[in-house]
Amino acid sequence: MDSLTQIILGAAVGEAVLGKKVGNKAMLYGAIAGTIPDLDIFSSYFTDTVTALQIHRGFTHSIVFSVLFAPVFGWLVSRYERYKDFKGWAWLFFWAFVTHPILDAHTTWGTQLFWPLEERLAFKTIFVIDPLYTLPFLVFLILAMLQNHSSKKRRFYNNAGLILSGCYLLLTFLLKWIAVAKFESALEAQQIAYQQIDTRPAPLNTILWSANVETKDSYVLGYYSFFDSQPITFETYQKNHQLLGDLRNDPKVQQMTGISKGWYTIFEKDGKLLYNDLRFGVLSMTPGSQDFVFQYEIATDDQGKVHFVEQEKSPRDVKKLMSDLWSRIKGN
Template identity: 75%
Template sequence: MDSLTQIVLGAAVGEAVLGKKVGNKAMLYGAIAGTIPDLDVLASHFTDTVSALAIHRGFTHSIVFSVLFAPFFGWLVSRYESYKDIKGWAWLFFWAFITHPILDAHTTWGTQLFWPFDLRLAFKTIFVIDPLYTLPFLVFLILAMVQKRTSAKRRLYNKLGLIISSSYLLLTFLFKWIAYNEFEAALTNQNIDYIQLDTRPSALNTMLWSANVETENAYLLGNYSFFDTKPISFETYPKNHEFLGDLAKDEKVQRMIAISEGWYIISKEDDSLYFSDLRFGLLSMEPNSQNFVFKYKIEKDASGKVQFTEKPKDKRDGKKLLSELWIRIKGN
């Protein structure tokens, strides 16, 4: 999830663990702890694109990280805070650390919660930024923050924030189930033979859902809003995996295919090859758009090694997409 959401979650967890004993400092350290797992993004400054993608939401988002580093941070904070209970601080950091990847596991990218096992947990029930999850949570956190440390209202507000946000998170599984059934029915009604079907919510909401459908030689992409009145339509994107040629045997290409979980297409533009990760969809609602959220140019460096370079995103595309999504959410 986005940084603000993780800060709010971490602060609320910190309050639940130590708020009664240390007041707003519990929220402060919980907020800090809630951001620490995302420091793995710094890897992009020290390694290549493929390695950085493989590292992202890996070790720092695991149970192992939470268990190993919570006692260290607990000891560190107790060294200079007046509250000297190492176990209490360690417990705060553990819960702030572990709830971070559990929440991230609900997004499309997912997390390697069970690192070092090569298993990425991704429920794909919520977008990385969802105001309906974050804003009510933030309001209750602020209400709790302004109460006295020992106030019953403080604990009530914080508890309500945790309950309401968690309830919404559970509700997204129901939304996903409904959307999945709609896509499945549409494929059946249109006599489309497919290998697998994958669904996810669109940006900033859980009312409009997107689907990736794998067929033998192509992927079908479709959208469904809970307010739709017309049948679901799908657009076809040829896989073009044969464009890779001998590059398909390259180690980095194989790693990118694994990272994308096989949901990728290859395209040729100006004599260059591009790898598009279909799991995160398009930056446009226009028919037959090739403007994928994550698109990488495949090229060889001076030494002949394959490199992936992410295609820069245009902020104007993001603004345009939000406008298109708002219209599409209202129904087809």
């Protein structure tokens, strides 16, 4: 999830663990702990694009990290804070650390919660930024913050935020189940033979859902809104994996296809060989658009080494996507 959401969750967890004893400092340290796992993004400054993608939401988003580093941070804080209970601080950091990847596991990217196992836990029930999850949670956290640390209202507001956010996450599983059923019915009605289907909510909401559907030679992509009145339509994108040629055997290409779980297309544009990661959808809902959210040029340097270069996205593209999504959310 986005940084603000993780700060809110960390602060609320910190309050639940130590708020009654240390007041707003519990929220402060919880918020700090809630951001620490995402420091793995700095790996992009020290390694290549593909390796940085693989590192992200890896070790720092695991139970192992939470168990190893919670006592370290707990000990450090207990050394200089007036409240000296090492165990209390360690528990605060542990729960703030571990709830971070559990929340991230609901997104498309997922987390290596059980690192060193390579498998990522990804329920794909919520977008990385979801105002319906974050804003009510933030309101309850602010209400709790304004109360005296020993007040029953403080605990009530904080618990209400945690319960409401948790219930919303549970609701997203039901919404996903309904969306999957709708997509499967549409594929059957349109006699589209497919090998597998992958669904997720569209950006910023859980009303509009998208599906990637793999067929023998192509992928078909579709959208379903709970306000739809017309049948679901699908757009076809050829896999074009053969365009990779001998690059298919390159370690960096294999690493990238592994990260994408095989959900990718290849196409050529202006002399460039481009790699589309399908899991995060398109930037434009215009039929046939090849502008994907995560698109990389497969470049080869003078030594024959392969590099993936992420293609820049303009503010205009993002603005148009938001407009298209809002129109599509209202139904077809």
